[in-house]
Each structure stands twice: as structure tokens, then as C-alpha cells.
Amino acid sequence: MYVAVKGGEAAIANAHRLLADRRRGDASVPALTLEQIAGQLALAVDRAMAEGSLYDPELAAMAVRQARGDLIEAIFLIRAYRTTLPRFGNAVPVDTGRMRIERRVSATYKDLPGGQLLGPTFDYTHRLIDPSMTGDVPVEPPLRRARTDAGCPRVTDILGQDGLIEPDQPDDREPGDLTREPLEFPAGRDLRLQALARGDEGFLLALGYSTQRGFARTHPFVGEIRIGLVDVEVEMPEVGFPVTIGRVRLTECQMVAQFKGSAKEPPQFTRGYGLVFGQSERKAMAMSLVDRALRADEFGEERNAPAQDEEFVLAHSDNVQATGFVEHLKLPHYVDFQAELDLVRRMRRAQATQAAASDESASGDDREAAE
Amino acid sequence: MSSSTETAPNAARRRAMEAFAAADTQALLAAWQRIAGRLEASALRGPEAGLIMLRGRIGGGGAPFNLGEASVARASVRLASGEVGHAMVLGRDAEHARLAALFDAGWQRADWRGRIETEVIAPTLVALAEADRLSAEETEATRVDFFTMLRGEDD
Incomplete structure (x- = not known):
């Protein structure tokens, strides 16, 4: 018998409302703009685009913001978005x-x-946290040199x-x-x-x-x-x-x-x-x-x-x-688990019965030896 | 961008379309209002959002493989004067695609082509080249100039 159980609608709605609040953070602090995310957290946006498999920096910035900086969650959002759009074709392979x-x-x-x-590389930096990151110290403009x-x-x-x-x-066959x-x-x-x-x-x-x-x-x-x-x-x-x-x-x-x-x-x-x-x-x-x-x-x-x-x-x-x-494991598995719990109980009973039987025969042997 | 095997009119239209795709949406809108005034145009397709699959080549120069998709917007329009224009632009800006298609159509009118060249195409390409030059010069300043340390072993 399978008994379907419903419930949790109010809890889910309230949890999402709480999530929206926590995502926004302290309301007295200005909200992040997409330009700030794409411009100042550019490498996080790049990673979301790469693993989301969709090149669109502004969209990826939205996803990073909505996901509270959880990049795998952002990648998931991007993947879901791309399934809603038609593909118009293929680009010529990049050179x-x-x-x-x-x-x-x-x-x-x-x-x-x-x-x-x-x-713009992190190589050769000292990997020391820069105290100026607490504020917004003006940054020197990049040097320029005539291009050879x-x-x-x-x-x-x-x-x-x-x-x-x-x-x-070189080969121009259609890729999989x-x-x-x-x-x-x-x-x-x-x-x-x-x-x-x-x-x-x-x-x-x-x-x-x-x-x-x-x-x-x-x-x-x-x-x-x-x-x-x-x-x-x-x-x-x-x-x-x-x-x-x-x-x-x-x-x-x-x-x-x-x-x-x-x-x-x-x-x-x-x-x-x-x-x-x-x-x-x-x-x-x-x-x-x-x-x-x-x-x-x-x-x-x-x-x-x-x-x-x-x-x-x-x-x-x-x-x-x-x-x-991996994460689906946290969703309700009540019925599965009840079934397994029942199975483990039965296995234990069987083991206990078996142990008792062998104890009995063992003690029988002892008696025989004593007599 | 343009290969030499193309016929000249195609190369010119291609250059124009590439400029419209690179142009700023607001700048296109202002220029269209200046040049086209109240000329009616109808949408043949879109503007609509979609995806393009980007491709690389194995090892850089080998067989193609699918790298991942990119957001694009595209549109096709017909001007009341009959010209049909098409556009596809990277990103999700449908208005950009619509305006780029309008300009592709407008560019086909001999009476507008000169103004579109001087007011839209040339300034866009100049700005793009200038941004490229700035970026290239900033990169150039990070070039490693190796020098050899002389050792004193010969003395």
C-alpha cells in the first residue's frame, strides 16, 4: 500500500519569503547592481557562464545575485533558463x-x-589580504604602451x-x-x-x-x-x-x-x-x-x-x-525509509532467532559434556 | 572579418551589419529617429530572443566542437518603402536587434546610405577600434622584457 501525504505548502511559501529577505540582506545597505556584480565579481560571473554553458554576462550576474553567490545554484538557474529558449543555429567555429x-x-x-x-593576473601577487579592501580607495589607471x-x-x-x-x-564534420x-x-x-x-x-x-x-x-x-x-x-x-x-x-x-x-x-x-x-x-x-x-x-x-x-x-x-x-537525498524519503526500517527490523528478528537457536543447541552440548 | 572572396556589395553590407550589431542601442534609436523620421516599418519576424551554439576547434585548428551557447536577439523588418532588413545581435536586447534590422533595411536605400555611414557606421567602428587600441596598449604595458644577467665567470 502506498499512502500519499500532502502538506508543507505554508511552510514552503514562508521559507521562500524568508529566503528572499535573507538574499537581500540588511535593507539599510544598498542592493548590489548587476553592473557591480559583472564588473567587480567578474570571475564569479565567468564561472557561472562557463559551467552554465551560456554566454551572457548580465544574465549570469542576475543568477549569481539570485543565488546569493552560490555559484552552483547560479549555474543551475542558467541551465534552466537556456531550456526555455529556441536555438537559432550554430556560430562559425571561433578563430x-x-x-x-x-x-x-x-x-x-x-x-x-x-x-x-x-x-590582469593574480600571478606574482603576495596573496595577502589588502587592508584597502575595507574601503573604496581610488585605483591608479593602468599604464599604457604603444602596441608593436x-x-x-x-x-x-x-x-x-x-x-x-x-x-x-582540420576537419569540418558536424560535431556531436x-x-x-x-x-x-x-x-x-x-x-x-x-x-x-x-x-x-x-x-x-x-x-x-x-x-x-x-x-x-x-x-x-x-x-x-x-x-x-x-x-x-x-x-x-x-x-x-x-x-x-x-x-x-x-x-x-x-x-x-x-x-x-x-x-x-x-x-x-x-x-x-x-x-x-x-x-x-x-x-x-x-x-x-x-x-x-x-x-x-x-x-x-x-x-x-x-x-x-x-x-x-x-x-x-x-x-x-x-x-x-546528491541534494535530492534531503527531500522526503519517508516511505522509502519506512520500508528499509521495516526490513532492518525483520533482519534483526531473523538474526536474533538464529542466535537463540544456536545458543540453545550450544548449551545443550554443554549439558551433555557436563553429564 | 570580411574575406576577400566576397563580392563588394556583400562586403559593404556585412561591414554595415557588423557595425549595427556593435552599436549602442540608444545611439541607434536616436539616429533612426533623425534619419528615418516617421517612416513606417513592419515586423516580419521578432524581435525575438534565442540562443546560438558557439563552437571551438579541437586544438585550436582541428575539427569543430560545441563550446556552449550564447544569448542572441534577432529581428527582420520591412520598411514602408519596401526594403527588408535582418539582424542578429549578441545578448538579450530585443530593441537592439529591431533597430539593427531597421538600419540594415535603411542602408539599402541609396538616399540614406551616406548619412547612415557618417552618423552610425563610421562612429561605431571608430569607437570600437579606439576601445581595442586602449585595451591592447594596457596589455602591452604588461609585456615581459627579458634581459640577461651577465655573470663574472670570465674575469
Whole structure:
């Protein structure tokens, strides 16, 4: 028998009203504006966009505000929003080689064409909390220097010319889309990268870290990280040519890893790739490490570490799915639990009966021995 | 942006559409009122909000993959004088898409094209280039200039 129970409507309504109050915080303090969130908590907004898999800084700022800064909650809101809208089409693949560079570093070549441009980085800061953060001390304007108009080729295009690094495989086949077709294993690298691009930063960071600690043999170098704006071009059938409809900020990471070669391939550097919405360097690096680890089969590498296990990685990288399944445990499971409680009681009774029976026979044996 | 294989009229219209997509909504509205006055226009489609799937390439230059979506708004309009205009812009600003479509239609009128160029397209592209230059110069100031430390071993 299954008995449905209703109740809690008033409690839920009151809880949501309380949440709205707590979200707003002290009413005598001015409310956060979207411009403040997008402008001053830009990296939180970037993370919400990347893992929400929807590029829209203002919308992501709204989500962060509504979620009280809980980024996974904000990502959930963004994912829910995107399901309400039609998809008009696909953009032309972005050309990161023509990015308007805001930061570009290489750990492999000191003097690479285009140079090392640090940009707005936390690197080399002392990680001491700045007492001026209690107030609103005026900030000095950035210095400027005339631009030397040399191009900024991707480092992999430079290395590639010597044949020392595996080249890109140009191909224009239609990529798979895990938002339209359920993911099946084994998945192509296109689907893996789509999943990783929207995957949880913390999860990918831990997996990437695990590969460095020996759980998958790679010895990677950051060939290049670049951050900047790229044009979004869309083919418009109404006019018959592609049009740039705006720009997005992306972070790209090219991780290179030594490969000792095989019967078919000479020794060379192989690559892991990361591409993420916004300024998200840690995520792009972690993504490229995991991408490389997941290519184990391509290079005849033994697969024995979590980061090389495609199903393990891709089935658990999505934090909206993960939080949904973990957090559902707090919802009422009264009937399930009653059933299990009953089962445990019966098991205990059975065990007690069995113990009593064996006690009886054991004491019978004792008596026999005593007699 | 524009590739050399395109015919010249397409390249010109494309440049114009890209400027309308990059322009500020309020500036477009003011310019439209100045240039078009009370000319009627009807909506053929939208303005409506939707998504575009952005794509990257594996390794930067390989096969495409789906990176994630972006908010867009699009519109198609017809002017009372007959020209049809289309627009798609990044973001959720439906009014921006509507105005960009109006300008795409208006640009096709020979009698308006010159004014649209001087009052909308050129100023937008100049402002965009100026913002790019400022950002590039700020980045340039963070360039690492390596120098070699001489050691005294030869003495």
C-alpha cells in the first residue's frame, strides 16, 4: 500500500519569503547592481557562464545575485533558463588565432612571437589580504604602451612547423551535441571537450591534479594560455553571408606532453586542449590536462587512473547533475525509509532467532559434556 | 572579418551589419529617429530572443566542437518603402536587434546610405577600434622584457 501525504505548502511559501529577505540582506545597505556584480565579481560571473554553458554576462550576474553567490545554484538557474529558449543555429567555429589578446603566456618558450603578456593576473601577487579592501580607495589607471603590431600566433602553430608537436587535424564534420543526444561511451573528442567545457571546475581541477601526482602518466607543459576577445560569426541564410554579431571573452590553454612515439608515430609532443568561456585560466588548464589524459587509447597508453576513465570523468563532471542527485537525498524519503526500517527490523528478528537457536543447541552440548 | 572572396556589395553590407550589431542601442534609436523620421516599418519576424551554439576547434585548428551557447536577439523588418532588413545581435536586447534590422533595411536605400555611414557606421567602428587600441596598449604595458644577467665567470 502506498499512502500519499500532502502538506508543507505554508511552510514552503514562508521559507521562500524568508529566503528572499535573507538574499537581500540588511535593507539599510544598498542592493548590489548587476553592473557591480559583472564588473567587480567578474570571475564569479565567468564561472557561472562557463559551467552554465551560456554566454551572457548580465544574465549570469542576475543568477549569481539570485543565488546569493552560490555559484552552483547560479549555474543551475542558467541551465534552466537556456531550456526555455529556441536555438537559432550554430556560430562559425571561433578563430582563437585572431583573438584580441588580454593575456598570453607560454611556459615553454621565453621568446615566442608575440611575446609574454601578463595581463590582469593574480600571478606574482603576495596573496595577502589588502587592508584597502575595507574601503573604496581610488585605483591608479593602468599604464599604457604603444602596441608593436606583430601578430600573436598560437604557440602550437609555431612548434608544429618543426613537426615536433602533433598537428591539428582540420576537419569540418558536424560535431556531436550532448545537449541534444544523450552521451554514449566511447565518446568522440568533440563530445568530451563539450562536456569538459561545461564541467565543474573543482572536479576537473582535482582530476588534473591527480594526473600530475602520478594517476596517469603525463609530464605536461603549458605551451600557451591566452585570454581575450574573439568575434562571434554567424552564417545568416537571410543575407547569404556570415556576419559578426558580437564578441565573447574566452580562455584557451594548449598543454603539451611528451610522447615517446610508437610504431606509427615518431617521438613528439602530444597535446591537451582547453577552451572556456570568460577569464577562467585554472579551468582551461585543468580541462587541457583531463583532455590529454582521456586520449590514452590514441597513444597506446595503459588506462588505469580515474582521469583516463572516460565514463567516470564525463558522467560525473556536470555539477548540475551531480548536485541534483546528491541534494535530492534531503527531500522526503519517508516511505522509502519506512520500508528499509521495516526490513532492518525483520533482519534483526531473523538474526536474533538464529542466535537463540544456536545458543540453545550450544548449551545443550554443554549439558551433555557436563553429564 | 570580411574575406576577400566576397563580392563588394556583400562586403559593404556585412561591414554595415557588423557595425549595427556593435552599436549602442540608444545611439541607434536616436539616429533612426533623425534619419528615418516617421517612416513606417513592419515586423516580419521578432524581435525575438534565442540562443546560438558557439563552437571551438579541437586544438585550436582541428575539427569543430560545441563550446556552449550564447544569448542572441534577432529581428527582420520591412520598411514602408519596401526594403527588408535582418539582424542578429549578441545578448538579450530585443530593441537592439529591431533597430539593427531597421538600419540594415535603411542602408539599402541609396538616399540614406551616406548619412547612415557618417552618423552610425563610421562612429561605431571608430569607437570600437579606439576601445581595442586602449585595451591592447594596457596589455602591452604588461609585456615581459627579458634581459640577461651577465655573470663574472670570465674575469
